[in-house]
Amino acid sequence: MNNNITLSDIAKALNLSVSTVSRALTDSYQIGDETKQKVLAYAKEHHYVPNRMARSLREGKSRSIGVIVCSIDNSFMAQMLDGIDRYCSERDYQIIIMQSKELYEQEKANVSLLYAGGIDGLLISPSYQTTDFSHLTNLQQAGLPVVLFDRLSNHIETHKVAVDNFKGAYEATVHLINNGYRAIAHLNWNTQLSVATERFKGYQKALEDFGIAFNPDWVKFCDTTNAATLDEELATALQELMALKQRPQAIFTATDLLSTKCLAHLHQSGLRIPDDIALIGFSNTDLAEVLNPSLSTIHQPSFEIGRLAAQQLLTLIADNNTQPFETILLPTKLQVRESSQAKF
Amino acid sequence: MNNNITLSDIAKALNLSVSTVSRALTDSYQIGDETKQKVLAYAKEHHYVPNRMARSLREGKSRSIGVIVCSIDNSFMAQMLDGIDRYCSERDYQIIIMQSKELYEQEKANVSLLYAGGIDGLLISPSYQTTDFSHLTNLQQAGLPVVLFDRLSNHIETHKVAVDNFKGAYEATVHLINNGYRAIAHLNWNTQLSVATERFKGYQKALEDFGIAFNPDWVKFCDTTNAATLDEELATALQELMALKQRPQAIFTATDLLSTKCLAHLHQSGLRIPDDIALIGFSNTDLAEVLNPSLSTIHQPSFEIGRLAAQQLLTLIADNNTQPFETILLPTKLQVRESSQAKF
DNA sequence: CTGTTAGCGCTTTCAT
């Protein structure tokens, strides 16, 4: 820990009391301009920085928030964390990141640890396993503000920030339809979280709006949480799809991992994309452009999601958690590349 | 911040003094067994958890360390952070992660912020721009232990943890040689950090040991920090390589990004891998197996690097930074897949 | 406008 100067050092040097110095530094109205300037100058000159621990102890706030995500190991998460980080560090709030690794038990453990560690609020993107939210409602009952981001759920009432997954999925599907594809398969994720259900609904609505009959054979759900088995599951799903008598001409994938892995698998099976089968999927990967072929994606404003979620939380903390619950949905962006080009 | 019970709550309930309770909980020898048990039981029952701020303030230590990395946005970093996180959280140390984004100025800003925030020590993997380490030696002079991990440099004397990059590169090159390749190109990163220089040296040494003349035309340095220009640079480099009259038959890439991007580029140019050109590279990507073709890699024990670095730092903190400087190099692992198969 | 004082929760002398 650093050995910087303290308020009392400044007070002694300037022949003032500690409280005067404190007030001067917080720009209190009750301090004379002259004194204020003197204190500010001295503080700056000697690189005064308030002791975080002392302030926290005194204020009963730690100026730190917990952030729980499934895993920091993907660009989408990293981008959201970046947004959170930027907003918080600008306001002198520390973030403590923990990973649930998609495990409910791990998530509960994280929550306990963070709570014990004295966070002022929690930002969480729940694990795919999570269906019971009592560990979060407990937190709320203890007076701690909780903001859900990215992955939402109707099983808990709280503040929420994510994208409009329904609309994003709808647009992706419509894009395929407009490019001449009618037989459109859908790969999704085997979870109850909004990211999955909303995207499925968007897909269905688009088909409906364009008078295309919904075919349950064209929809497959995979467990994307287990990298080891995902490849098998995906291979099986694709095989089944391609073996159908009414073979799909395009696929809309609902998650980052499904999108990239699907591209790889189709490639390996020797299928030409988009000639044999077109592909578009939710993904924020930086490699979309450089994949072979380049991958059409539904892109999410990840940085902004993180930023907004952090903003929500910090506002709640400042307002003593009195704001009414609110759900913010940001728009997605369709990025058309080679993998979903129209057939000639 | 949580409103848990405090020492004084326990003291009151048990009719003891605060100091007795404190000592009982830290298992002091000077407390009777009976009292100790009573206190421990009560504490457990009421979920007592020490107030971090109070303890920090008192001890002059924050029980938090700073971690600076280029970016959390890749699996290798995420894995190392995982190792750091595991070791620290088991010991009730918090980590504060900051990203330099490969920018020297950003890195300096991070260091200042962390120092002001009252960290007990710093774990850093320097940005590629960093050649001046005075911001770190300043920290050392202020008494703060600093541990370099992953990316080392000879320009600063401190504790260091990484892999044996020289040996890893040597083995990769030898692997190619053993598989019948003699004309071996090398793609590296345009920086002074050990990760780059040591890998280059390993490549050269392998050639030398097998009596293969070093050909400077076969070595290209790219700026992997700028994703926007990397693709161009890489395309140019590969074009130049393939246009040589003595065309290389294999490539050894020195970084994660170079390895995956190189594979993509070669693919797009219609070259067959490994028939037209073989490829092996440093990479920890989980996708190595699923790439087309699967990518031979030199794998680093990322989790272990993080764990050891954290262990080093926490030991230094505990020992008041008195340990002599030490450099720990872990072994890499050669993972042979399709992209570097021997020609028939 | 400025100073005095108390207290956040903890550890650690110094007493007993």
Next chain:
DNA sequence: ATGAAAGCGCTAACAG
């Protein structure tokens, strides 16, 4: 073996 008291650095109620 236990307790009393001080103090880490800060803020804020209270007093002038």
